[in-house]
Every structure is written in structure tokens, then in C-alpha cells.
Amino acid sequence: AQSVTQLDSHVSVSEGTPVLLRCNYSSSYSPSLFWYVQHPNKGLQLLLKYTSAATLVKGINGFEAEFKKSETSFHLTKPSAHMSDAAEYFCVVSDPTGGYQKVTFGTGTKLQVIP
């Protein structure tokens, strides 16, 4: 069984300050992990993914995440928040059980960026 916990339902940062969105996972296997972002009235967009290569993963729009197996974490960071980063972010775990990739979503973190 797999699960994802996003530790904060809401995060508020000032523009230009760092962003940290936290995610912990549980998986029976060595999982693949992802971050998706959803802007209002838009579909979910893949920000970045970890699939057993480098543990520090760089994504789009300056975001990156580090896979830490010992801590079962995959936190999302960005050095400097921009107003356009305001959105909801989902941490996702995927296990190749049942012959295909089955994904489990976290509950989401809403990021507010204050001017």
C-alpha cells in the first residue's frame, strides 16, 4: 500500500522569499514521486518527477525537490517565490503494482504569495 501526506494545507509566503512545501510518503516499494501544480480553472501540470535517478530533481519554473529515503520525504522548494506561483500543489506517489503505474495523491497544499 502507498500513501502520501502533505503536512500543510496552506502555506503563505512573501514574494521573493523561499518556498517549502512538505511531503512525506509511504510505499512498499521504491516509489516514483511527483509534484503537480494546479492553477485556478486549469488542469494539473507536472512540475517534476523522481524515478530513482538523481535524488535532487529540478523541475519547471525554478522548483526542485529532494528525495530522502531515510526520511521518506520529497519536499518541494523554490528559492524565491513569484506571484504566479500561487496555486495548489499536489505530491503524488506511484507504484508499479498491478502491472501499471497506479498513483496516489496527497491532499494538496495551497500556496499564497503575498506581494
Place this chain on the structure above:
Amino acid sequence: EAGVTQFPSHSVIEKGQTVTLRCDPISGHDNLYWYRRVMGKEIKFLLHFVKESKQDESGMPNNRFLAERTGGTYSTLKVQPAELEDSGVYFCASSPFPGTRDRGSYNEQFFGPGTRLTVL
């Protein structure tokens, strides 16, 4: 290239009525998934098509939900009769390759904007 599209964007119906949601995946994508997000909770898997066949429908809540993918192209999700607890946002996603046991070859799922269903 057009992305995943869903219709309608919003639907408001009364309890007991029928609603049909439609998803058009990216052309050529064999995999099509339906997900649902209820009342700000996590997005939950409903089912997965590979072409026109149901690969996994373990997430379907009950037999009031019927999904089809005729011809392996677009898909419909019908709720009949709708209940209050069916309200939420229904997402569709597609991916380009058949499911695989190779854990390294994650096939990115491309999501549509969702259909917001409100049952009164």
C-alpha cells in the same frame, strides 16, 4: 497539440438526476484515467482504461457510476442516479503508452481541467 479536454466544465443537477461527463484525451494516448476530488479532500483514482478496455475500476464508488470508452478515443462517465455525495471535481487524465511493469518508465499523466459537479 491540444491537451486533455473535459465537458462540461460545470454541472449543477438535482439529486436523482443523471449526468454524463465527457473526456477527450490527447490524440494517440492509450491510457485514460478518471479521478475525483470531493470537498477539498485528496484526488482519488476511479478507473483506468487501456484503449477501450477497463484495466482497473477498483476506485469506482458504486454501481451508480458507469464509465465507457467506445472505440478507445473519448470517454464518458455517467452518474445515475446522482446523490449529494457525488458532488466534487472529476478529473480525466491520459498518458501515451500502455501500462508497464518497468518501474523506471513512468508515463506522465496529462490532466484535463476537470468538471465540477454539484448535486443539490
